[in-house]
Amino acid sequence: MAKPLKEDIHTEFKSSFNDAVIESLSAFANTKGGRVLVGMTDKGTPVKGFTLGSETLQKWINEVKNKTQPSIIPDANIIHINGVDVGELTISEFPIKPVSFKGRYYKRVNNSNHMLSLSEIADMHLKSFNTSWDSYINPEKSIDMLSLEKVNTFITNCNNGRQYIIADDPLTVLNKYDLIKEGQVTHAGYLMFARNDVFDATIELGRFSTPTSIKDGITIRSDLFSEVELVLDFVRKHINKSYIITGDPRREERWQYPMDALREIAINMIVHRDYTHYGDSSVKIYDDYIEFFNPGRLPENITIDQLLSGDYSSQARNRKVASAFKEAQFIEKYGSGIKRIKEGFANHGLKQPVFENFQHGFRVLVYAQDDSLLEETVGKTVGETVGKTVGKTLRGTSAAVFFYIKDNPHITREELAERAKLSVRGIEYQLAKLRKLKLIERIGSTKGGYWKILE
Structure with a gap:
């Protein structure tokens, strides 16, 4: 006897034909396709005594067709398993989704069917027509609710440093970018150029001393372009900044976090937010980390590992918004933001951010270096060694790296990366800074040489 079959993401067993068969076929049509074997037990063996009449398959096909919308027509065949006839109903992924069964929508996850949420239904429908929610007209808004001054600012950003500039007036530009259609405003047009508050774009910003104790907070409801700078202004207000004395006439500023990377996070949060969800975006600043949260999880076909490795095809939830941000040079290249965020934190000598699906959305956690522990351990030793040379310039991570080198040239x-809990690239940044301060010098080759402490 052959080895029993198993149910999986593409295969379902049913002992007889009923509504559950049609539900599974609709779920397969909404996902990656699959088949239902009718006349099989849950254990993957044929049902004893199961029979198929001459008109049975055609009746099943007709019932599937009549109970689904848009109508799907499966391929029907009789197959032989262990000498027993079994009905096989096969359906491919349907091009126009989602397919409903009795007014309900399902998807296939592993070996079971799950009902689609309202947002998943909307996303699936929009993707079927190669469009996105933000490209549709917002019937509640009108052109006079837009700020043409903000559109002019957008045009200026688009033209900055480019050979071929936009010379059209604001309304013409909005029409050319399909941000207004036939005299009506799209969701994207309103989100980006609204004259007044945009309640659908609310972001809650807070500075917390503990998860339940807030020290400062504001709510912003501006247009999307303005929100980028407003978020960064609030972050700058509540993180530390130090000045590095390098010997040059000017001081070098160093924020607690890499600001270019935080800007990328803020832009991604604003561009890829699910604006159809009732929840708000939020930025929570704590003593040693910042949490960015956004309604709207990653697409199901993109894992966190793929996101971090860059092994995926970029899918903009809000295609019109993403396109406008790219034209205005807020976005350098689709799908490259995560890479620049990771590089920014590595170059800053900080641990990598955490990216994760969280509740109904997506969360990014970024961490500051715990300078207090490092300073407590190495502060006195390093201070005695280099205090006269650089004063308070060397502290935290830099002080620790200097101490490790002094202890073992x-x-x-x-x-160094292992001891300092940094990436090798982060260590390279710290070594370059110590060299610039003329505190260390490399003697000999990379492998056979050593570090010399400069007096």
Whole structure:
């Protein structure tokens, strides 16, 4: 006897034909296709005594067709399993989705069917027509609710540094970018150029001393372009900034976090937010980390690992918004933001951010270096060594790296990275800074040489 079959993401077993068969076929049509074997037990063996009449398959096909919308027509065949006839109903992924069964919508997840949420139904429908929610007209808004001054600012950003500039008036530009259609405003047009508050774009900003104790907070409801700067202004207000004395006439400013990377996070949050969800975006600043949260999870076909490795095809939830941000040079290249965020934190000597699906949305956590522990351990030793040279310039991570080198001049970059809890690239940044301050010098080759402490 052959080995029993198993149910999976593409296969379902049913002992007889009923509504549950049609539900599974609609779920397969909404996902990646699949088949239902009728006349099979849950254990993957044929049902004893199951029979198929000459008109049975055609009746099943007709019932599937009549109970689904848009109507789907499966391929029907009789197959032989262990010498028993079994009905096989196969359906491919349907091009126009979602397919409903009795007014309900399902998807296939692993070996079971799950009902689609309202947002999933909307997303599936929009993707079927190669469009997105923000390209549709907002019937509650009108052109006089838009700020043409903001459109002019958008045009200026688009033209900055480019050979071929936009010379059209604001209304013509809005029409050319399909942000207004036949005299009506699209969702994207209103979100980006609204004259007054945009309640659908609310972002809650807070500075917390503990998860339940807030020290400062504001709510912003501006147009999307303005929100980028408003978020960053609030972050700057509540994070630390130090000045590095390098010997040059000017001081070098260094924020607690890499601001270019935080800007990328803020832009991604605003561009990829699910604006159809009732929840708000939020930014929560704590003593040693910041949390960015956004309604709207990653697409199901993109995993966190793929996001971090860049092994995916970029899918903009709000295609018109993403396109406008790219034209205005807020976005450099689709799908490259995560890479720049990771590089920014590595170059800053900080641990990598955490990206994760969280509740009904997506969350990014970024961490500051815990300078207090490092300073407590190495502060006195390093202070005595380099205090006269650079004063308070060297502290935290830089102080720790200097101390490890002083303690072991033959220490490798990899060993420094392990001890300082940084990436090798982060260590490279710290070494370059120590060299610039003329505190260390490399003697000999990378492998066989050593670090010399400069007096």
